[in-house]
Amino acid sequence: MKALVYHGPGQKSWESIPDPKLQEPTDVIVSVDTTTICGTDLHILKGDVPAVTDGRVLGHEAVGTVAETGSAVGSLSAGDRVLVPAITSCGRCAYCKRAMPSHCQATGGIGWIFGHLIDGVQAELARVPFAETSLHKVPDGVTDAEVLFLADILPTGFEVGVRNGGVKPGDVVAVVGAGPVGLAAIMTARLAGASQIIAVDVSDSRLEFAKQFGADTTVRAGDDAAAQIIAQTSDGLGVDVAIEAVGLPVTFDTAVALVRPGGTVANIGVHGAPVTLHIEELWIKNITITTGLVDGTTIPTLLQLVASHRIDATKFGTHEFKLGEILAAYDVFAAAGEHNALKVVIRR
Amino acid sequence: MKALVYHGPGQKSWESIPDPKLQEPTDVIVSVDTTTICGTDLHILKGDVPAVTDGRVLGHEAVGTVAETGSAVGSLSAGDRVLVPAITSCGRCAYCKRAMPSHCQATGGIGWIFGHLIDGVQAELARVPFAETSLHKVPDGVTDAEVLFLADILPTGFEVGVRNGGVKPGDVVAVVGAGPVGLAAIMTARLAGASQIIAVDVSDSRLEFAKQFGADTTVRAGDDAAAQIIAQTSDGLGVDVAIEAVGLPVTFDTAVALVRPGGTVANIGVHGAPVTLHIEELWIKNITITTGLVDGTTIPTLLQLVASHRIDATKFGTHEFKLGEILAAYDVFAAAGEHNALKVVIRR
Amino acid sequence: MKALVYHGPGQKSWESIPDPKLQEPTDVIVSVDTTTICGTDLHILKGDVPAVTDGRVLGHEAVGTVAETGSAVGSLSAGDRVLVPAITSCGRCAYCKRAMPSHCQATGGIGWIFGHLIDGVQAELARVPFAETSLHKVPDGVTDAEVLFLADILPTGFEVGVRNGGVKPGDVVAVVGAGPVGLAAIMTARLAGASQIIAVDVSDSRLEFAKQFGADTTVRAGDDAAAQIIAQTSDGLGVDVAIEAVGLPVTFDTAVALVRPGGTVANIGVHGAPVTLHIEELWIKNITITTGLVDGTTIPTLLQLVASHRIDATKFGTHEFKLGEILAAYDVFAAAGEHNALKVVIRR
Amino acid sequence: MKALVYHGPGQKSWESIPDPKLQEPTDVIVSVDTTTICGTDLHILKGDVPAVTDGRVLGHEAVGTVAETGSAVGSLSAGDRVLVPAITSCGRCAYCKRAMPSHCQATGGIGWIFGHLIDGVQAELARVPFAETSLHKVPDGVTDAEVLFLADILPTGFEVGVRNGGVKPGDVVAVVGAGPVGLAAIMTARLAGASQIIAVDVSDSRLEFAKQFGADTTVRAGDDAAAQIIAQTSDGLGVDVAIEAVGLPVTFDTAVALVRPGGTVANIGVHGAPVTLHIEELWIKNITITTGLVDGTTIPTLLQLVASHRIDATKFGTHEFKLGEILAAYDVFAAAGEHNALKVVIRR
DSSP: OOEEEETTTTTTEEEOOOOOOSTTOOOOEEEEEEEEOOOHHHHHTOOTTTTSSTTTTOOOOOOEEEEEEOTTSSSSTOOOOEEEEBOOOOSHHHHTTTTGGGGOOGHHHHSSSBBBBBOOSSSEEESSSSSSOOOEEEEEETTTTHHHHGGHHHHHHIIIITTTOOTTTTTTTEEEEHHOOOOOOHHHHHHHHHHSSEEEESSSHHHHHHHTOOOSSSOOOOOTTHHHHHHTTTTOOOOOOOOOSSSSSSHHHHHHHHHEEEEEEEEEEOOSOOOOEOOOTTTTTTOOOEEEOOOOOTTTHHHHHHTTOOOGGGEEEEEEEEEEGGGHHHHHHHTHHHHTOOOEEEEO | EEEEEEEEEOOOEEEOOOOOOOOOOOOOOOEEEEOOOHHHHHHHHTTTTTTTTTTTOOOOOEEEEEEEEOOOOOOOOOTTTEOOSSSSSOOHHHHTTTOOOOGGGGTTTTSBBTTTTOSSBSSEEEEEESSHHOOOOOOOTTTTTHGGGTTTHHHHIIIIITTTTTTTTTOOEEEOSHHHHHHHHHHHHHHHHHHEEEEEEEEEHHHHHHHHHOOEEEEOTTTTTTHHHHHHSSSSSEEEEEEEOOOOOOHHHHHHHHHHEEEEEEEEEOOOOOOEEEEHTTTTTOEEEOOOOOOTTTTTHHHHHHHTTTTOGGEEEEEEEGGGHHHHHHHHHHTHHTTTEEEEEEEO | OOEEEEEEETOEEEEEEEOOOSSTTTTEEEEEEEEEOHHOOOHHHOOOOOTTTTTTBOOOOEEEEEEEEEEESSSSTTTTTEESSSSSOOOSHHHTTTOGGOGGGGGTTSBBOOOOTTTTSBBEEEEEESSSHHHHEEOOOOOOOOOOGTTHHHIIIIIIIIIITTTTTOOOEEEEEOOOOHHHHHHHHHHTTTSSEEEEOOOOHHHHHHHHHTTTTEEOTTTTTTHHHHHHSSTOEEEEEEEEOOOOOHHHHHHHHHHEEEEEEESSSSOOEEEEEOOHHTTTTTTEEEEEOOTTTTTTHHHHHHTTTOOOOOGGGGEEEEEEHHHHHHHHHHHHHHOOOOOEEEEE | EEEEEEEEEEEEEEEEEEOOOOOOOTEEEEEEEEEEEHHHHHHHHHHHOOTSOOBBBBOEEEEEEEEOOOOOOSSSSSTTTEEOOOOOSSSSSSHHHHHHHGGOOTTOOOOOBBBTTTSSSSSEEEEESSSSOOOOETTTTHHHHHHHGTTTHHHIIIIIIITTTTTTTTTTEEEEESSSSHHHHHHHHTTTTTEEEEESSHHHHHHHHHHHHTTEEEEEESSTTHHHHHSTTSSSSSSEEEEOOOOOHHHHHHHHHHEEEEEEEEEEEEOOEEEEEOOHHHHHTOOOOEEOOOOOOOOHHHHHHHHHTTTTTGGGGGEEEEGGGGGHHHHHTTTTHHOOEEEEEEEE
């Protein structure tokens, strides 16, 4: 089969490699119909994720069709249309049983293994371990493009941003960073009944996207952004929930500065450096700070919302490619700003 | 002043009575600008609420202007525009401190006292006890009609239906009864992110209202209503949350029949007779049944949602009257079906 | 092997039958070391559970040793000491993923299959389906008698009584019925920080057990039991949580009568007849009623509490038998009152 | 009357000043029967709290007797025995209504005003504003020494440590710092059903106290404390909840290092300097960090637990003084280590 293979920092190729085979009775082989590229894939290509080694097939988000099933697989059959999520779940370790497959102990304490610890889904075929506890059947009448972004970005915004942030009807929510994951947080905060959503970003075009995804007001990042936003809240005390969706010290500081006494800062951003936490001011503020990798446990809920047309996740897909053009898709996604791109949809 | 006075079963009149006076340092006198009539007022007029005695001014929902303040009132001043909610809160009893003024111990274990245990607000003036812990300032730029129904019906649907029912994003919700309080539950279930809302009623015109308030599908009440609704759920097991908004044994039975294992039945209906609970079938179903009088603790949230235009509560007001025409307003409201009426807006 | 086989109402025998064999790759065969008898087994023997048919091996609670593993079983090996819980979990259906294996869809919507829909564990050997998602390894240094009752009765009292009841530190809790499952609720309500636990029963000897398991005060069931208990609460309004642990209309009525406005009635009892619910009084009381079959999801927590000696579950085992004497064990358990018995411990 | 008056950094005296008078209709005057000294009082005396100015009476924890009541006070009378908590609550601002009087907006956004923004309770008499929404009647049969520490330290440990930390039955809890507030966290974590409590401190005598208050194991603070503690957890992944009860960067770091993926760090410590948060490691760990000033909303629960003898708060009072000897009491408390003191009980 053909696959997108990592060959060390800066090196990738679309090449022929042997087809994946069933290894465990609980595996299935999925024929990939549609996939996409994640910001994490770009990090891997920079060499930032040393666990990814030469020869690894990249990619952890796909919609596909079951091609072959292991001997222990009873509830999936060849021909089933499935969503392959970023996080696999063994279903039996203490973390999976507590609905936290993000930290699945069967795979070394991390549920993200596709395109990381095992071969991924930017390929014609992919082996999926723990298939019955990991895959989601796609409801009838729902297209690939409608569910593709439920593999990672939408549950990340919803679980790590909105749910961890405790967004409830009436809340005022600020989202710092209007890239794809920030937009996912905006879309699902709207769904959860936020009364006001304020997006912050350095880029005007991203702030334009923020409005399309449900932000009520937008603020250009800068020295006085926090003050501007706090001034917009009805009592001038700050927002109920601030969602950090970038991963830099400056954006983390902004999120913390925005939140009212009793509020929550939900960090989604992937950080590469420590931050200074002003606990000498925060200890008395009764705030909560949360962090997290997505679990994917809300994917069934999101599938239901997609099927009933409460969420339109196709909005994330700004550019389309054929699977054979995946190198071009990487070029566009890596220069998303230039192309006004959010996510790419790559079809077989 | 003029007021609508109850004179025993079937007897009411719009008459002149002495102006109310401050009795406690924590009282205020409110000049009523806008009021409405509740189904409970009709029950009182039938003689169903013996605690209401001859001479009582009726009414427990109003928007008004503070006219006079008691000596202990520091945060309200004459001229402040306020929402007078159905439930008052002493702020200091164990129930009020636990955010359950529905059972305020300072007023005999029930927070509903207007037009019940003390004179109500279907009058030109009203005395409001525990004013600072009970009244809500109306935000600037919001009209009387936008907030009037936050005095009772909207928080009832939201707290007793949606919140007690635990409605969360993605849930499938059935609302049994599409009268005003059922419509309030529909409107706020939508807000809370329900993926599908199914309304059940005997009346086609009410089912039409249900759609306008956010129901996705409607079902005529009848022998096979429950079976029809269950068949609409994706796995055929029933709805996540069934909200009873009528108060009859038959509608309670329907609500219980609809709910899936693990689901919740939230009772809003005011019942006059016991029901048979089929606990020989339910004990194993892991269901939750809730009941409740509104607390009004979500009114600040609802005010925020009104101010940010997430909720349009003016929809409830189908007919308008002047305060002096309140007897005509009662006639229309008492024959709501004939007039295709929901709630009346009665203005000074 | 030898097993206790059901042969229709009133008929059971300890007889030789073929050894169970692995049927699915996810099965294991467990050699039973210790088992017990449940009240449900007595119901089955009366013919009350028609799904149990002639030839079925009874029993759904055991501690044993893994003898053989299916080809898909990776995390269990022959020789592992395991707790076999009453409820199995496929780990992959929507209910299991939501931590509600009580309603596992892979086994017909009910997670209780041992000694019910498949052969049970009152035998020398037992086949355990969905082994990795169902069995619990027994921590080192913990005896069979310490964990045996974590198979059913202790998680039932904890999950269906204490957790569904929402018992939190400081709560006043009444437990109606001081049989084994009521005692499990008492023991775990104590653990959860209840300030006062009141036990109600018709039997003085059971009330004596109630004290040993942590009840502060005991009340003989009878006409004025509810009034007596309510009078014991500090404000005379009733208890925070009432746990029904019998399954009769009269005990359900008592539980409902005990609870304060805002309180919770948690039903554990297995009911055979409907009850009259006085919703004409309850609609205004803001109460919650819960029902449920155990899920067993708290077993890991309970194992931790046993291992750290916070819970002494050996107290339930009042009588001991050898496996070959299981018919005598049934005689004692069926006449528990006469023998002052709670549960029997039956060892290989 | 006589009172302990602050006269600038390092300066205090026990002197005669005019009796406090009722200022608002909602005030009461309390005659102080028993009081104590808080670590915060020592900070004030160092000049660390600039809002405290020359002439201020110190102290924010007392048990007393109502001497006089304002005209709007209906539920308290002269002679009532009351607990004066550290935090007052106006009962009417948005924060008080949300059960967060820690941030009461009526008193400038902070509910701690005694001995800070108004005169305190280390005096023969004290004026208590917002009396009915702030004071707690002491149940009959409970001594001053049993409830005195419910004014601040015990609810602080319970709310900011145990409740914010989400401690639930079975949890493994580490408490970093075994001073009075850490001991309060230990005592209430035990109550909440923790399976194992591990105390960390630099002082052996404090670790001895930790055992007396309910710690299972103790660890001397030092370079490998975190590693030692993590090694004690059953799966070697860390504790469920780490409570920081010191307020230094090094102890905050220890708390963060201890917590497992999915766990919570509850900060109680009052910090004077920022900390470095290693979010480059934490972003993926799905942890929660909470901060907070006590609200006191759990005081009714704690009073219930004291009255039912589930909590023995007298253990905190290691030394007793007469009110006239308060300067000696300060000397002992300021050198607590030397005297093996926890808290002082100062009686009229």
